[in-house]
Amino acid sequence: MTIHTDDGLATYNFAYLDEQTKRMIRRAILKGIAIPGYQVPFASREMPMPYGWGTGGVQVTAAVIGPDDVLKVIDQGADDTTNAVSIRNFFAKVAEVETTTDTATASIIQTRHRIPEEKLKEGQILVYQVPIPEPLRFLEPRETETRKMHALSEYGLMHVKLYEDIAKNGHIATTYAYPVKVEGRYVMDPSPTPKFDNPKMHMSDALQLFGAGREKRIYAIPPHTDVVSLDFEDYPFEVQTFVEPCALCAAHGVYLDEVILDDKGGRMFVCSDTDHCEKRREGGHRGHLAGDARETAQ
Amino acid sequence: MYVAVKGGETAIRNAHRLLANRRRGDPSVPSLTLEQIAEQLALACDRVMSEGSVYDRDLAALAIKQARGDLIEAIFLLRAYRTTLPRFGYSEPVDTAAMQVERRISATYKDLPGGQMLGPTFDYTHRLLDPALAGDEEVEAPESHESDETPVVRVSDILAREGLIENDGVSESEEIGDLTRTPMEFPMNRDTRLQALSRGDEGFLLALGYSTQRGYARSHPFAGEIRIGEVDVEFDVPELGFTVTLGRIRVTECQMVNQFQGSSKAPPQFTRGYGLVFGQSERKAMAMALCDRALRATELGEDIVAAAQDEEFVISHSDNVQATGFVEHLKLPHYVDFQAELDLVRRMRAEHAARRDSDSDSDSAMPEAAE
Numbered sequence: 001m002t003i004h005t006d007d008g009l010a011t012y013n014f015a016y017l018d019e020q021t022k023r024m025i026r027r028a029i030l031k032g033i034a035i036p037g038y039q040v041p042f043a044s045r046e047m048p049m050p051y052g053w054g055t056g057g058v059q060v061t062a063a064v065i066g067p068d069d070v071l072k073v074i075d076q077g078a079d080d081t082t083n084a085v086s087i088r089n090f091f092a093k094v095a096e097v098e099t100t101t102d103t104a105t106a107s108i109i110q111t112r113h114r115i116p117e118e119k120l121k122e123g124q125i126l127v128y129q130v131p132i133p134e135p136l137r138f139l140e141p142r143e144t145e146t147r148k149m150h151a152l153s154e155y156g157l158m159h160v161k162l163y164e165d166i167a168k169n170g171h172i173a174t175t176y177a178y179p180v181k182v183e184g185r186y187v188m189d190p191s192p193t194p195k196f197d198n199p200k201m202h203m204s205d206a207l208q209l210f211g212a213g214r215e216k217r218i219y220a221i222p223p224h225t226d227v228v229s230l231d232f233e234d235y236p237f238e239v240q241t242f243v244e245p246c247a248l249c250a251a252h253g254v255y256l257d258e259v260i261l262d263d264k265g266g267r268m269f270v271c272s273d274t275d276h277c278e279k280r281r282e283g284g285h286r287g288h289l290a291g292d293a294r295e296t297a298q
Numbered sequence: 299m300y301v302a303v304k305g306g307e308t309a310i311r312n313a314h315r316l317l318a319n320r321r322r323g324d325p326s327v328p329s330l331t332l333e334q335i336a337e338q339l340a341l342a343c344d345r346v347m348s349e350g351s352v353y354d355r356d357l358a359a360l361a362i363k364q365a366r367g368d369l370i371e372a373i374f375l376l377r378a379y380r381t382t383l384p385r386f387g388y389s390e391p392v393d394t395a396a397m398q399v400e401r402r403i404s405a406t407y408k409d410l411p412g413g414q415m416l417g418p419t420f421d422y423t424h425r426l427l428d429p430a431l432a433g434d435e436e437v438e439a440p441e442s443h444e445s446d447e448t449p450v451v452r453v454s455d456i457l458a459r460e461g462l463i464e465n466d467g468v469s470e471s472e473e474i475g476d477l478t479r480t481p482m483e484f485p486m487n488r489d490t491r492l493q494a495l496s497r498g499d500e501g502f503l504l505a506l507g508y509s510t511q512r513g514y515a516r517s518h519p520f521a522g523e524i525r526i527g528e529v530d531v532e533f534d535v536p537e538l539g540f541t542v543t544l545g546r547i548r549v550t551e552c553q554m555v556n557q558f559q560g561s562s563k564a565p566p567q568f569t570r571g572y573g574l575v576f577g578q579s580e581r582k583a584m585a586m587a588l589c590d591r592a593l594r595a596t597e598l599g600e601d602i603v604a605a606a607q608d609e610e611f612v613i614s615h616s617d618n619v620q621a622t623g624f625v626e627h628l629k630l631p632h633y634v635d636f637q638a639e640l641d642l643v644r645r646m647r648a649e650h651a652a653r654r655d656s657d658s659d660s661d662s663a664m665p666e667a668a669e
Contacts, residue, residue: 012382021381041481046377051623053630076634083630085306113634131627142610144484169646175638194638214620216481240641258637272634 015062015095021045025063025218029209032220037182038150039133044216054087055213057110057129061091064125064209065108070098072106077114077255077272084112101275113176115197117254117276120206122223128191130212133219135179135189155187158230166235175240181228182221196239196255201227246271247289249280321366335359344548344577345369349618350376351478351497353547353576370499374619381478388474390532390541394551394574396449399527401578404453406520406555412450417526418578453523454553454570463555463568484610485596491613495589496575498616500582506606507588514604517591519571522555526578550575552583556591563599 013019021043028042047055065071071091075084079101087110088099100106103118110127120126136146139157149155158179165173178195182188190198191210201208201221208221221227231237245252247268254276256269268289271277281290322329336343336359343358350358350373357376365371401417404410416422457463467488475490477497482490495503510517528548532541554571558564571591573583592606605611615621 016382018382018384041483043479043481045381045478046374046619047381048378050374050626051620052625052627053623055623076631080306081631082306082310085310089307112630113632131624143614144610170649173642173646175642176635192632192635194634196638214624240638255634256637257633258640272637 012094014067015065015091016048017045017059017062022063025059028218029060029063029220032209032218033207033222035186036221036225037180037186037188037219039217039219041216042218044213047213049086049090051214052131053083054110054112054129056211056215056218057112057127057213058087058090058211059213060127060209060211060218061108061110062095064127065091065095065097067095067097069107070100070105071095072100072103072109072275073111074109074114074116074273074275075112076257077116078274080274103273103275113192113194114255114272115193115200117251117271117273119200120204122205124206126204126206126208128193128208128210130189130191130210130217131214132177133189133210133212133215133217135177135187150186153185155181158187162230162232166232172231172235172237178237179230181230183226184228187230188219188221188227194240194255195229195237198227198229198237199239203227242269244269245287246277246280247287249277249285249290250287251277251280251285321364330363332356332359332363335362341578342367342369342372344575344579345500345582346372346376348576348579348582349373349497349499350380352376352380370618370622374622377619385479387533388476389544390534392529392531392547392549394525394529394549395452395455397525397527397529397549397551398445398546399450399525401526402450402523403525404521404523406453406522407456410451410453410456412448419580450525452525452553454555457522457555457568461567464564464570466570482613484613486609486613488590488594488597491593491609492572492574492586492590494613494616495573495586498586498589498613499618499621500579500585502616502618502621503585503589504581506592506612507585509604510588510592510606515592515595515602515607517554517571517588518557519554519588519591520556521584522553524550524552524580524583526550526580548577550577550579550583552580552587554584554587554591558598561599563597569594569598 015022017025025042028040032038032040044056045059047058049055049058061071071088072079073084073088075081078084091097092099103109103116104121106124108125108127109116110129112129115126134143134146136149136158139161140146140149149157162172162174165171174195176194177189177192178198179187180190180198180201190201203224203226204221205223207223210219212218229237240255242256244256246254246256248270251271255272257272259268259270261267336355339362342362343355346358346361346369347353347355350361352358357379358372361372361375362369364375399412399415401419402412402415404414454463454466458465475487475493477490477493482494486494509515511519526548528546530546531544533544534541550573552573554573556569556571558567558569560566569591571587573586573590575582575586589606589612592604593609593612595602595607596609600607602608
């Protein structure tokens, strides 16, 4: 199946990548699923968007997407951030698939920095864009060393780092890209999602795939897999909590973005997951600033 | 307020319209033609072909025009196009000894078979801005002579005959690696390392090569030979049972000859640093040769003391398409993570203030101790 662009000049294969490349990526994905949390090297391609802008996620999505899929793309939890718009348009163009902002109807969700608030279902695939797949990278910059450490399950360094955090600050000072242990074996970087989202990875009904294009790594968490955030018995893992609810939909227990309203310290907190927020407002939930924002929108 | 982040779609569309307008510039000035770029900005095209890893002058010219002269952007355009091309196979190694040379110099011999040939070089020009170029002055036709078609012997081959220089080396494995089709792994073999260097960023390799000259992994290099010219690209067609010539490409080759005292692994002899790039790009080929030699430290049993010798450091950071993408990705929104950090910093500041207050309470009780 080929896709023709409007001008008829260039012809691209369905979902941009050629079939051989897709097979190569699928093999890497299958290996990743077979060894949860293990970083599988793959021959990442140059994509028509820059490295660091989601090329890994785009390649994974391109390898698994079919004509019947429904795609949702989010960045910072929102469907309308510019890079999410750009990637969604890319697939709408090169794969002619249906796109959506609705978490429940999407069969594939590509994300950067967030996991949707709505619980994912069996059959859905969550594709993460990963900048630095190696959880040990900032403790040991060398790939040759970190691969050895993974092979030997030599994760003492990571525990020492977390311990030093506690010794210095009284608590673990990692707020995003918080390391997890997958199925009791590999320590894995969940991509720079806030640690708030870590519990959602545990025993998820959906398949979670991670693509790092520039670093040429793919890894996976199959459905119903044990994902544990690293911690200590006396310093258990905790997620962020917000004092205020969402100013638009009054949701508690969701991740909020701080929006600056003026230069006098005025601010509001709103859902980072725009789809979740909109649905709640459609369902009649109203935050204390919901009225104002509606007016601004018009 | 919150709705300000909406409308990404329209914003992108409008931004690209503005970009197209800025790219074109003043419409009363004629648009550049691809021929003009290919002919008159030939070295820019060479760099784009070389680091874009596609030998196609017209596409390079198009990429440069589209990128408004931003060469890394042009290289990126070409690379992204390259990945979509079907692959028929691998050519035979090009034979640079059979090169039709246009420039050939050696810094190690005053004269040598085949002679020194300066060719089209900036060397020995005085870098004085030439106001005549602002116009379209007629240019003198170049001097030319009939080539006698005899191949120009390579300096490294002259040294090799005497056994003074190490062998060219045999490939560590039967199959030549392909950087673009297999995941990169460290330590690398020299074949894939040379591929990475050849498409690596000119500025980065230049700086690293320079650092070896200033004592960070000094390798005592001599420019044994630099040659620029055209070579045949041959392809072995299994169905035919013989090789056919696909065409000719212009390349720059640099062979550095490096003094070597010998180590436990190798006897004293001259060693090689190798550079080969598309088109005419002497600076890049020389920098590549310096880096290649520095990166052979492990193989030759030298101590690794500097950045230029560190394969993982050099190769992981030499690709400008990767580097520019990741550096520039910092432009993308990070407010979810920033929110998490805001929360943490506020909490830590509150704790810090509480600690300071309790400290100053106890301090004021003992003013002497504070002094």
